[in-house]
Amino acid sequence: MAETRARLTPVDPVWDRITREAEEAIAKEPMLGGLIHSVILHHKSIENALSYRIAMKLTNSEMSEQLLREICDEAHQADPSLAAAARADVMAVYDRDPACHRYLQPLMYFKGFQAVQAYRVAHWLWTEGRTDLAYFFQMRTSEMFGVDIHPAARIGQGIMIDHAHSIVIGETAVVGNNVSILHSVTLGGTGKEDQDRHPKIEDGVLIGAGAKVLGNIRIGHCSRIAAGSVVLDEVPPMKTVAGVPARIVGEAGCAQPSVSMDHMFGG
Known part of the structure; x- marks a missing residue:
């Protein structure tokens, strides 16, 4: 028994x-x-x-x-x-x-x-x-x-939002699995357009503090967005982008940036 x-x-x-x-x-x-x-x-x-x-x-x-x-x-x-x-x-x-x-x-x-x-x-x-x-x-x-997340946004699992101050995730945003997001990040639109207008964040992405990802653009898996960047264009998988507007500055530096939490350039 x-x-x-x-x-x-x-x-x-x-x-x-x-x-x-x-x-x-x-x-x-x-x-x-x-x-x-x-x-x-x-x-x-x-x-x-x-x-x-x-x-x-x-x-x-x-x-x-x-x-x-x-x-x-x-x-x-x-x-x-x-x-x-x-x-x-x-x-x-x-x-x-x-x-x-x-x-x-x-x-x-x-x-x-x-x-x-x-x-x-x-x-x-x-x-x-x-x-x-x-x-x-x-x-x-x-x-x-x-933390302002529209209830229609789609978010995966294994999510870490560190410090979680001033986070905005828009209505048509998609966030994959095992994504790490730091404070003051915006996943937003670029104007008053309707329909599908927010970023698509693939698995394993690391988004640094203060980064703004705007528009219906895809951020490739296991990429890194440097702190303070403004991302207006798609990011290929396993790349590091930085700047305003953001540009590719190197490789992601490791297989799982969102897990390693390594924000240093060098890849």
């Missing part, structure tokens, strides 16, 4: 590690015990914890925490890919951010991670035709985190 129960119990290494780290954190800092219990240890799964954390962050006088939590729970129950992407995002932040030493940190403290998870619920609402509620999530995410 015990063997049967073990086979039926879902294995979730990411959530298991988060809960273990939560218990260790409380032992070291008991004053945070109530907060850590409410965010992590009171929940049976990462899905429940994400719903709680998003709801607590986005609640205001216009929308109660309980209602927001019910919406998030509905999204996670209907689409398991939301939590799967969140797990990949946790590991991405841990692997790439030298300030992240534990899996629990993104869920507890990092607004870039939290903003992306709120976007994922908003995107689910958008695809379900619940556009006004999706816009509400976008508004509150922007107000709370300084």
Whole structure:
């Protein structure tokens, strides 16, 4: 019977590690015990914890925490890919951010991670035709985190948004898997044109702080965009671009720039 129960119990290494780290954190800092219990240890799964954390962050006088939590729970129950992407995002932040030493940190403290998870619920609402509620999530995410992601944008998994200040991702933008974005990045349009007007960021791209990528252009996989650049033309795969306007200045320098987080020229 015990063997049967073990086979039926879902294995979730990411959530298991988060809960273990939560218990260790409380032992070291008991004053945070109530907060850590409410965010992590009171929940049976990462899905429940994400719903709680998003709801607590986005609640205001216009929308109660309980209602927001019910919406998030509905999204996670209907689409398991939301939590799967969140797990990949946790590991991405841990692997790439030298300030992240534990899996629990993104869920507890990092607004870039939290903003992306709120976007994922908003995107689910958008695809379900619940556009006004999706816009509400976008508004509150922007107000709370300084991260403005249109709910129609399509974003992959394994995403790290470091520092997450003044991030803008437009309606028709596409961001692939394993992309790293630093603060003050804009993936925007170039005017008042309608239809498909925002950048397409392929897998493994590293976008430096303050970079602006504008228009319906493709940024090839595993490329690098230097800090402060303004990118108006397509970027081939595995290249480094820099400047205003940005120009190719070399190779990407490694196979996975978004993972190495190496911003130095030299390739």
